[in-house]
Amino acid sequence: GEDVEQSLFLSVREGDSSVINCTYTDSSSTYLYWYKQEPGAGLQLLTYIFSNMDMKQDQRLTVLLNKKDKHLSLRIADTQTGDSAIYFCAESRNDYKLSFGAGTTVTVRA
Amino acid sequence: DTGVSQDPRHKITKRGQNVTFRCDPISEHNRLYWYRQTLGQGPEFLTYFQNEAQLEKSRLLSDRFSAERPKGSFSTLEIQRTEQGDSAMYLCASSGGLAGRHEQYFGPGTRLTVT
Numbered sequence: 338g339e340d341v342e343q344s345l346f347l348s349v350r351e352g353d354s355s356v357i358n359c360t361y362t363d364s365s366s367t368y369l370y371w372y373k374q375e376p377g378a379g380l381q382l383l384t385y386i387f388s389n390m391d392m393k394q395d396q397r398l399t400v401l402l403n404k405k406d407k408h409l410s411l412r413i414a415d416t417q418t419g420d421s422a423i424y425f426c427a428e429s430r431n432d433y434k435l436s437f438g439a440g441t442t443v444t445v446r447a
Numbered sequence: 448d449t450g451v452s453q454d455p456r457h458k459i460t461k462r463g464q465n466v467t468f469r470c471d472p473i474s475e476h477n478r479l480y481w482y483r484q485t486l487g488q489g490p491e492f493l494t495y496f497q498n499e500a501q502l503e504k505s506r507l508l509s510d511r512f513s514a515e516r517p518k519g520s521f522s523t524l525e526i527q528r529t530e531q532g533d534s535a536m537y538l539c540a541s542s543g544g545l546a547g548r549h550e551q552y553f554g555p556g557t558r559l560t561v562t
Contacts, residue, residue, distance in 0.1 A: 341489075368549050379451075379538055379553040380490070425489050432548055433478070433503060437489025 341438035343426050348444045355413040357441045359426030362407065366428040369402060370435065371411045374423045383411070383424075421445045451554035453539050459560045460529055467525045468557045472541030478548055479522050480540040481514055483507065484556070490538050496522060529561045
């Protein structure tokens with residue numbers, strides 16, 4: 338959606354860290370999400386962060402939120418071939434509608 | 448917990464025909480959502496239900512689209528007089544229960560192709 342922007346592509350070497358960036362426009366966003374989509378499949382919820390937090394870590398995933406700059410990032414440590422997918426950033430300003438970016442295609446090369 | 452399921456997974460139809468899709472949410476979830484995703488884009492919100500009540504509809508949901516959740520469990524999305532522009536992946540999601548309403552879990556989607 339036009340309210341959420343992401344870079345379209347990221348190529349990363351296996352074992353390195355990946356960082357996927359997202360910017361959003363609505364300062365009233367309350368929750369920010371990262372979803373993963375593999376070819377032909379639905380979306381898998383990876384993690385989300387409440388807007389009053391600035392960091393959340395979950396195993397290999399680290400989410401950083403800079404509310405002042407309206408910038409969200411997802412860091413994947415020790416990237417594996419199974420991490421190749423499209424990653425969507427989404428924001429929610431109410432408690433039902435998610436607004437998604439266009440997705441970042443992550444390609445993991447050996 | 449079998450997750451959100453959708454049926455059919457693929458549907459090919461001729462322009463002008465009616466189609467109906469079904470979504471079965473995670474059993475304890477009281478909220479159910481429909482989204483549409485076109486190639487190269489993120490999903491776009493269409494509508495959502497809390498139990499059997501349809502509480503919000505996007506302007507994307509034209510008069511040809513109707514969604515129901517008659518008993519607060521499964522939901523159907525019908526498209527009448529399909530057009531080529533309706534070709535997309537239709538995604539269903541649900542939330543609620545112990546995970547809370549903020550975690551939306553998606554099904555595998557129904558891919559519609561209108562020829």
